[in-house]
Amino acid sequence: MSxxxxxxxxxxxxxxxxxxxxxPGRGAVFDLVSEVGPVEAVRAxxxxxxxxxxxxxxxxxxxxxxxAEDLAEAHRIGARLVTPEDREWPDQALRAMQVAYDREHGxxxxxxxxxxxxxxxxxxxxxxxxxxxxxxxxxxxxxxAATAYGTAVAGRLADGLAGAGWAVVxxxxxxxDAAAHRGALAGGGLTIAIVAGGxxxxxxxxxxxxxxxxxxxxxxVTEFPPDATPQRHRFLVRNRLVAGLTAGTVVVEAGxxxxxxxxxxxxxxxxxxxxxxxxPVTSHASAGVHLLLRAYPEVVLVTRTVEVVEEVxxxxxxxADRPQAPADPRDxxxxxxxxxLDGLPSVGVAAPDRIALACGVPPxxxxxxxxxxxxxxxxxxxPTGWQxxxxxxxxxxx
Amino acid sequence: MSxxxxxxxxxxxxxxxxxxxxxPGRGAVFDLVSEVGPVEAVRAxxxxxxxxxxxxxxxxxxxxxxxAEDLAEAHRIGARLVTPEDREWPDQALRAMQVAYDREHGxxxxxxxxxxxxxxxxxxxxxxxxxxxxxxxxxxxxxxAATAYGTAVAGRLADGLAGAGWAVVxxxxxxxDAAAHRGALAGGGLTIAIVAGGxxxxxxxxxxxxxxxxxxxxxxVTEFPPDATPQRHRFLVRNRLVAGLTAGTVVVEAGxxxxxxxxxxxxxxxxxxxxxxxxPVTSHASAGVHLLLRAYPEVVLVTRTVEVVEEVxxxxxxxADRPQAPADPRDxxxxxxxxxLDGLPSVGVAAPDRIALACGVPPxxxxxxxxxxxxxxxxxxxPTGWQxxxxxxxxxxx
Numbered sequence: 061m062s063x064x065x066x067x068x069x070x071x072x073x074x075x076x077x078x079x080x081x082x083x084p085g086r087g088a089v090f091d092l093v094s095e096v097g098p099v100e101a102v103r104a105x106x107x108x109x110x111x112x113x114x115x116x117x118x119x120x121x122x123x124x125x126x127x128a129e130d131l132a133e134a135h136r137i138g139a140r141l142v143t144p145e146d147r148e149w150p151d152q153a154l155r156a157m158q159v160a161y162d163r164e165h166g167x168x169x170x171x172x173x174x175x176x177x178x179x180x181x182x183x184x185x186x187x188x189x190x191x192x193x194x195x196x197x198x199x200x201x202x203x204x205a206a207t208a209y210g211t212a213v214a215g216r217l218a219d220g221l222a223g224a225g226w227a228v229v230x231x232x233x234x235x236x237d238a239a240a241h242r243g244a245l246a247g248g249g250l251t252i253a254i255v256a257g258g259x260x261x262x263x264x265x266x267x268x269x270x271x272x273x274x275x276x277x278x279x280x281v282t283e284f285p286p287d288a289t290p291q292r293h294r295f296l297v298r299n300r301l302v303a304g305l306t307a308g309t310v311v312v313e314a315g316x317x318x319x320x321x322x323x324x325x326x327x328x329x330x331x332x333x334x335x336x337x338x339x340p341v342t343s344h345a346s347a348g349v350h351l352l353l354r355a356y357p358e359v360v361l362v363t364r365t366v367e368v369v370e371e372v373x374x375x376x377x378x379x380a381d382r383p384q385a386p387a388d389p390r391d392x393x394x395x396x397x398x399x400x401l402d403g404l405p406s407v408g409v410a411a412p413d414r415i416a417l418a419c420g421v422p423p424x425x426x427x428x429x430x431x432x433x434x435x436x437x438x439x440x441x442x443p444t445g446w447q448x449x450x451x452x453x454x455x456x457x458x
Numbered sequence: 459m460s461x462x463x464x465x466x467x468x469x470x471x472x473x474x475x476x477x478x479x480x481x482p483g484r485g486a487v488f489d490l491v492s493e494v495g496p497v498e499a500v501r502a503x504x505x506x507x508x509x510x511x512x513x514x515x516x517x518x519x520x521x522x523x524x525x526a527e528d529l530a531e532a533h534r535i536g537a538r539l540v541t542p543e544d545r546e547w548p549d550q551a552l553r554a555m556q557v558a559y560d561r562e563h564g565x566x567x568x569x570x571x572x573x574x575x576x577x578x579x580x581x582x583x584x585x586x587x588x589x590x591x592x593x594x595x596x597x598x599x600x601x602x603a604a605t606a607y608g609t610a611v612a613g614r615l616a617d618g619l620a621g622a623g624w625a626v627v628x629x630x631x632x633x634x635d636a637a638a639h640r641g642a643l644a645g646g647g648l649t650i651a652i653v654a655g656g657x658x659x660x661x662x663x664x665x666x667x668x669x670x671x672x673x674x675x676x677x678x679v680t681e682f683p684p685d686a687t688p689q690r691h692r693f694l695v696r697n698r699l700v701a702g703l704t705a706g707t708v709v710v711e712a713g714x715x716x717x718x719x720x721x722x723x724x725x726x727x728x729x730x731x732x733x734x735x736x737x738p739v740t741s742h743a744s745a746g747v748h749l750l751l752r753a754y755p756e757v758v759l760v761t762r763t764v765e766v767v768e769e770v771x772x773x774x775x776x777x778a779d780r781p782q783a784p785a786d787p788r789d790x791x792x793x794x795x796x797x798x799l800d801g802l803p804s805v806g807v808a809a810p811d812r813i814a815l816a817c818g819v820p821p822x823x824x825x826x827x828x829x830x831x832x833x834x835x836x837x838x839x840x841p842t843g844w845q846x847x848x849x850x851x852x853x854x855x856x
Contacts, residue, residue, distance in 0.1 A: 083797070083818040119820035173793030209738055291800040291817070293793065338736030338748065340607055341761035350736065353751075353759045361751045361759070363739035395571030395691065399481070402689040415519075418688070420481040422517035447634075 066099040068145065074098035075143045075181040076285070077127035081105065081118050084283035085297040087165070088113035090177045098143075098180070099123050126285070133286045138275075139185040143445025150305060153194035154178050157304035160330040174296050174322070176304065176329060179283050185251075186279035193252060193279055195249070197227040198372055199302045199327075200243075201320040202312040207345045210236055210313030213337055215243035219309065222249020222364025229254060229306050231298065232262060232271065232280070236312045236320070241274055251278040254305070256298040257290035258282065274318045289442030299323040307372035310362060314348035321348050328358055333371040335362040389435035389451045392436070395422060400429040401438055401452060464497040466543065472496040473541045473579040474683070475525035482681035483695040486511035486534055488575045496541075496578070504578065511668050528683045535684065536673070537583040537657045548703060551592035553574050555702035558728040572694050572720070574702065574727060577681050583657050584650075584677035591648060591677055595625040596770055597700045597725075598641075599718040600634025600710040605743045608634055608711030613641035618763025620647020624770075627652060627704050629662060629668065629696065630678070634710045639672055647826070649676040651760070652703070655688035656680065656698040697721040698728075705770035706731030708760060712746035719746050726756055731769040733760040787834070787849045794819060798827040799836055799850060807843035808836065 104110035105118040215332040218240040228244035232253035244251035303326040314320040339346030403419025416423040437451035502508035503516040616638040626642035628635040630651035642649035701724040712718040737744030801817025814821040834851035
């Protein structure tokens with residue numbers, strides 16, 4: 061190990077090299093970098109001398125060095141590499157992932173084999189600083205095979221979150237992801253796509269114009285070098301960033317095999333808020349969401365933006381109201397008064413003893429209730445007895 | 459108090475008298491009957507000498523006596539009065555209500571003012587014995603203002619429950635109630651309507667033919683004498699029987715003011731299983747269901763009959779399978795093998811070192827994985843390298 065402290069340029073090159081040489085999310089490499097620093101880690105890995113699992117992981121690509129080209133390429137397309145040494149590194153947002161990583165370290169692999177390893181560096185397209193963008197961010201994710209219902213709900217939620225000052229994070233994919241990004245853009249908010257391939261040509265290709273908008277008004281973020289292609293396992297590894305960098309994840313639609321469920325489970329492992337929007341039980345696109353709600357009591361059912369904000373918001377500032385019921389004036393009445401009111405005929409008048417007989421309330425109590433009911437407009441006195449008043453005619457459901 | 463033990467006819471007449479003289483569900487009257495027996499309780503109430511709250515509750519109607527006529531009327535329409543002295547009295551099913559009543563006794567009234575007082579007697583139309591009918595019964599309830607989605611789901615659930623040997627209990631109302639009864643009848647099962655008025659002409663009138671079928675093949679049950687009219691507060695009091703006499707209650711659709719939510723809350727007070735079927739968050743008819751799921755962690759989200767049966771069924775006999783995902787053969791693979799598979803080109807062949815480079819797995823491990831992948835049909839060896847095999851071409855969602 062060299063005694064000299066490496067310069068910032070060296071560190072950046074080393075981290076750029078690492079993002080290509082090793083698939084992200086590998087604990088052994090992260091540990092090595094944590095222990096000896098990125099420059100020394102790269103030196104050891106390139107020489108095949110790091111020992112243990114880290115060397116094996118880097119073996120396939122350790123003889124390649126395109127770090128400088130990757131940085132140049134990023135510069136050419138207006139992107140940058142953000143590293144833990146940079147001021148904008150989202151330390152705060154990554155803390156949950158770091159804690160989960162430390163806790164799970166060395167324990168058995170999770171179901172999907174994804175370690176919650178913090179990223180070594182992030183390739184970023186877009187102006188906002190990462191730390192600021194992720195300070196108040198919510199993920200909205202779901203199936204690519206979304207329905208009109210799902211895309212409408214995702215779009216509306218994202219629009220609402222944007223309006224409430226939350227950045228909307230998703231994966232840039234078809235279906236729910238795209239609806240979430242578009243909703244946030246429509247709401248004039250910040251949206252962030254965390255993608256599983258390189259920034260030169262984000263996947264899927266047909267979202268070219270959407271990515272162009274996100275890159276201009278928001279952020280596109282990835283752990284992969286600019287020319288990386290999306291591969292199946294990369295989506296799973298990417299998902300941990302979506303769940304980890306955000307205060308909470310909302311799953312809008314997900315089939316029972318959707319990757320969005322993996323994102324949700326990773327969020328739970330990191331102690332993040334995980335929310336799910338239900339749908340028709342007849343829809344396959346909601347089956348995974350319902351599975352999630354049934355399997356994990358920590359997952360909160362949400363139906364509206366304010367309920368999402370309530371879960372991720374700061375205590376006491378972002379609380380949802382209960383949905384307002386159409387007011388039924390009878391609700392203000394005591395049970396006994398309500399019973400007396402039910403004793404009045406729907407048409408015509410009745411004497412108090414008749415009312416008592418009809419409703420089963422003692423006559424004395426009927427006599428005590430009637431004046432109050434009259435004051436509130438529920439009943440009216442007539443020369444021959446009592447009849448229903450205007451307030452009683454407000455219709456309501458049982 | 460008379461020292462002579464009253465005969466069965468006297469007891470039946472006394473209980474019939476009580477169902478007319480006092481609105482059901484009044485703890486003070488139930489306590490009096492529990493203490494001195496129905497015959498003595500009636501004697502005291504008629505004389506206005508029972509003292510306390512019970513006398514006040516009976517005051518309005520204590521001078522009436524139509525018990526014999528009510529029993530005759532019931533007989534005329536093919537109905538009967540079932541009392542706690544009868545063999546078919548559903549003791550077992552009522553135990554949860556009795557326990558809740560004893561526990562809550564004297565404590566503050568619940569939000570809706572309904573005490574969980576066990577019934578003093580039940581007017582019944584239909585052949586099956588009450589105790590047997592309620593031995594394995596589930597309530598399916600919801601809004602009268604149901605949507606096509608809600609009625610379809612309620613009907614299918616009820617049909618499925620009938621097929622699984624469960625009686626389907628509901629309130630005989632429009633919307634979800636009717637769909638539940640019809641579904642159970644369609645499934646060839648037993649269905650029970652617990653209604654809030656008398657048996658002579660169950661409410662609503664337009665369900666005449668439905669009630670005729672239920673009375674013939676199932677049961678119509680009520681605490682009210684044959685000519686009683688349904689009154690608003692009676693629905694609330696009736697609801698406690700729906701929730702109490704069944705192993706669990708499923709709310710299919712409910713607006714935020716639906717009486718089905720009261721039934722669900724009463725079920726929770728009695729420690730019964732309470733389940734809710736979600737729906738589109740854009741539907742007002744599901745807003746109350748979602749409110750219930752958000753407010754009470756004990757409420758279980760259900761989507762299919764087997765999930766309902768799992769909640770109410772006997773442990774170990776009625777367990778739901780997880781919804782089957784369309785099988786993706788890749789799921790059988792270890793994460794490393796999956797990653798190697800992702801390294802193969804979608805078209806054409808590649809040498810192992812090329813694959814290692816593409817997927818980032820060390821060449822030695824690639825070489826170790828390939829034969830296994832070949833055995834499973836994911837890859838094929840060719841003279842110039844490896845290519846994807848038939849198993850890898852099974853499409854699946856991310």
